[in-house]
Amino acid sequence: MALPKKLVPIAAGCLTAVVLLGGAGLWWVDKQKHENTDNAFVEADKVTVAPQVDGYVAEVLVGDNVRVSAGQVLVRLDAGPLKARLAQAQANAVALEAAVRGVDDKAQLEQAMIAQKAAGVRSADAQAEMAQAELARYGALASQGWISPQRAQSARAAATQANAGVAEARATLEAERRTAAALGSERAQTQATAAAARAAVQQARIDLERTEIRAPVAGVVGARAVRPGQYVRPGSALMSVVPLGEAYVVANFKETQVSRLRIGQSVTIHADAFGKQAIAGRIDSFAPATGSEFAMIPVENAVGNFTKITQRLPVKIVVDPKSPLAGALRPGLSVKVKVDVTADTGPSFAETSVAPQFARHGVSR
Template sequence: MAVLPKTFVPLAVGGAVAVLLVVGGGAWWMDKQHYEKTDNAFIAADKVSVAPQVDGYVAEVLVGDNQQVAAGQVLVRLDTAPLKAALAQAEANAAALDAAVRAVDDKARLEQAMIAQKAAGVASAHAQSQLAQAELARYGTLAGQGWVSPQRAQTAKATASQASAGVEQAKATLEAERRAAQSLGSSRAQTLAQAQAAHAVVEQARINLDRAEIKAPVAGVVGARAVRPGQYVRPGSALMSVVPVQHAYIVANFKETQVARLKIGQPVTIHADAFGKQAFTGKVDSFAPATGSEFALIPVENAVGNFTKIAQRLPVKIVVDPNSPLAGALRPGLSVEVKVDVTADTGPSFAQAVPAAQLARTGVSR
């Protein structure tokens, strides 16, 4: 049996290691050329906080913690007794003002009849005045010829003057009735405006009564339920949250050195720690308008002497394939790892996704 030289084993091991390094390095290089990865990624969803729009005591809580609800489903009912009383009072006030409007209309019709009566009185006074003037002329002529006494002529003159005064009185009475009718028009407009305001109060009371049933604004899962029967709630106070888990998405924070090759629509492979080795897919949806540090409560101030450059991270929204079996099982806050296939030539790249107006301001060309 031949004995291997002592130098053969180290050479063989070294050769094997070299081959492994070449193969591993080649695989790593190919992977870097085809994919961009990050484990700084989380599941998110547009959760909605449920709050009452009217105050009152909670009569019923119709959902439990972590319950699936549909859009429009009743979540909480408030005590409706005070709201019903307010509606009844508003309706009674509106009815009273409607009656007041009708009373003004009835009075206006009566005023029109009175105007017609006074106008007839003016015509009658005119006729009497004309008759008195004719009598005055006739008796004046007869008195001049000596056929009647001067006293009779004076009586005719007084009757004519009285008839003229009666005409003026009738005209004044007619004008007064007309002015009264005009004032009724202003009174009706004011009462009608009050009636319309009362009907608006009725409508608001009906809306408030309808809002005693607090409904789910979207379909999703109930979380952070902080309401119990008998609790007094005010408008705007958070009762619970509804999380639309079926529309969950991924926010992946890529380094600024990675986003150059990212494009909207590129396929993404996603792994979540909660699902073990089971993967699901998605695609790049959009790029955030600023890095995560810009949205921090206290933004980083880099205008200092000891500045050290650190690669910033840009949030990238990734939508999950709705046909994925895990699409409805995602929960916001879970950490995930994403791998984007940058070889896919799909939509605009990161630079092309920036609005044209912003490109013009920054001097960047497409």
């Protein structure tokens, strides 16, 4: 039975009111159970690949957007100059090791010379004792007139000469001992130089190994800016490796929303790139400051025309590795997140902020 025409507007209005009330009710229920934001982006701890030695690029073994494993060789540099440097360092080290052995040989020779000079000192002492005995005997005979004064003078000269020989032998022995001591210092210096040469060999080996530039982590190659024949220097960016399996979401919630958030709460992630497919995640941590504090030019609020603006706090959300699209998220994608705030899981934002204070002051909660 058709409604009278005058009741149609009333029925339409009632239907509209019911729809609006129903929608408002659903929105209110959803608002009580969830916190939403579309100010969220996918990020990953990408690693920039850079050489540690300079040289010309001999080979580029990966292309754009290919998956690589940790330790895989990405780029090879021309190793010729570094091989020559290693050979030179090895030759220098061998020469210095030979120099150390030469000093040891000299030290052994000096020990033999010291023994020879010590024997010379003993011989000179014996000759001096004999000369002193002759001098005493001839002196007694000369005083009794049995020999001529000239013979006594000859004995005295012989004794003086023998004493001088003793002094000379002892001086020669001391000189040899000082030479042996100097060889000890020379050996220590040569050993230090040889150790530096061995270190140079080790450094040359390390530099030679670094001509093979390897992937620091597993992931996908991006921003490849290296080509064969290119000259590269240490620190120059060759490419980036993005660990897609470890991508996460940074959602910027309003400060009026974070009071209901807790670490461990489940999160539903929607990305335009995947249509209506949802990705599961959970809240991992809260940033230590709002996004404006990390800006290049922080906001200065100490002005007369201040207007309060609701700030946003970055919240890190990790993706459930069991989710089918866990490894498909690309850094830079914008996503929408919905947090189920009904779960009482880990500490809330307020608790993570004040917990260190309780620990510091010894206050138990």
